Amino acid sequence: MNDASTTRVSPLSIASIVLSMTIAAVGSGIMSTYVPFVLTQAGETWAASSAVPALAFGGLVGCVVGGPLIRRVGHARLFACSMAMVIIAAVIIAANLPAIWWILARGLYGAASNVNFIIAQSWLNHAASNEWRGRAMSFFYMAYVLGLGAGAWAFGQIPVEGNLAPLAVVFVTALSILPIGLTRLPNPPPPASVSVNIPMAWRISPVGLIGVLASGGLSMLIQGFTPIYATTSQISQGEIALLMLVMQTGLLFVQYPLGMLSDLIDRRVVLLITCCLVVLAGGAALFISFGTIILLMVVFLVFGGAVETVYSVANAHANDRADPGDFVPLSSTLLVAWSTAATVVPLGVTLLTPVFGQHTFIYAVMLVATAYGLYVLRRLKERKPVPTDERENIRIRSAQVPNASVITEPDADTTAP
Template identity: 80%
Template structure:
């Protein structure tokens, strides 16, 4: 018994593999498969609840999802320290399955709202686990590219899941059963990985004063993007369903919105590496306002035009998140990276809960387009603030900036707090 224990201990202390881009494939594959289930459920729940007349539950499920995500962000670190990455990943995926089963069981709508809260908590725990593993397994030379590839695969998985929902009947429980299947499937690649468990992530320490001192534009930008992203992703399928859009077209619309990350965020992000990021943020706010006004005016009978409008709408909102994050990191000292990232993470989650909750209560009074007006208002206010800050503070010198990397406001940016070294070295930036 002693010899066996000793052998096992020795084996567990030996690095399992040499770090290479292929070594992270299990993480990327697992989360991409899980994203397919997320895409299905993100479209299925609002479409079915709205079609059945429970629009109140469809709207309430949006802040419930974000509130669950906030809990997940706070609890992930202590739970990882308690049981380790691999065990917690399996547990959080089990919670996703439980949420899908609650939806599949044909329970009253309030249970669907609870299911979305459970999913929000579990999914954010999964993101933090996987980002921690990616940071630990990736070498400095290709860590930035690995993180961008990870985000891109996840977003494409979400879009494919939304499209897949359009190919199955909304009636019955086939869609949530597919979610159960793909979520269980997603456990296998990480369950079989030979990657060693990374050290536990840094604790989530919130310091709003420090974040404000470092970058008011970055902090407010993340606050704005949390609400904006959760609103546009959560309320668009409800809005489309209320206007008689078919299941297949709602699914296609959600797929197209996900591609905004590639067609809008990426080019604007690269431009932000070359000029003052605040100028890009101002342009992006203008783009949100223009596309928001277009979304108010475009008819659902011209569905192709509607998809283009919402592609720009969603993509511009995603851009606020990534560029504001980069701008905040540009102005931070290396020793401030962990508390800054923790603060931005909690700020994003808090805003993503409060703003949709407000719209949930206002929409029955002000109408189904309330979420679009709210987005236009927030983008206009933030754009005005950016104009004022442009006059108050000089831009960050080019040689002191971090290079832009793709991020999505649908996935918490925990990549800094999951770095056990407590910061980003210059080599981790995208070339």
């Protein structure tokens, strides 16, 4: 009998995994825009802001418990269970309970969502052959992010009165279970444990570690606070939905070309260029009003795309400097570092927004990008670049999808004879 770790299948056979996660992303895109819009319109801006770090903290919990749960019940069963938790979170919001329950529901969604990512990436990592694994993972990231954008657009077509939007999330989440539930792909081996080794990650690549930390805060600020900011500016539901859709296209129009450039020159130079783009886009966002919504959408496209680029290039730079034996603990450390920053930074902005106003998240993004850019500039003078022929090829990665692909290697303790 063929072992799951050795069986390789055609690219078409992984379609069920990508399809399931893309459908789930549509529901996530709806809810990620619906929750801040409704809470802010109801005067519960504090709850809309608090839901952002709650989502990230739930994601951190999911990263830690995902591996042990997979080892306990297997990929397919846990996927169904975690999707059920997403449905429960949507039902809590549909029940129109007090705002604190909405915050708890977002935390529950964050945990379930990250478990889903680990399951999907584990399956993709072991089903794909070496020849097309990189393309499969890039396609997965792209499909998921475009699904988020499609969900944001769908939010603009759904009346916010009543509970039709969360019910739509329940429907698409239930639908997303079917492709993976019916797949004939064998279950891959259990994933490796999440092990955190900050000194090792710092030794391998300070620029990579700090870049992933920076991108955690940057991504959650941009994705979480932009719909709140737009809602307080009194623009229409349809325009907010279109703004969030346009932001997701930054993955194609900003990250892809900059990522390709980083394969040709020192990745740290690209990170420096990207930080400058983030600061410039943030400055433009401060001065361009929602009266010129089309121009502002272009600014936020660059804003969101540049933040995604920090994540993907910093990850690649860290991997360039790592030995093969360090990949699993390095990836685990970067994953936990991202989730921690994604929780702490938005929490700080939530506490400071009543003092400094709704532009606080933009100031914070510009501050983080400036600090990281200055650090990269310093490191350029202290350490030589990695030779081009020793680098991994850049892959499209989204800061909204945890990079658990290396963690999904089999756990040695469970595969040893």
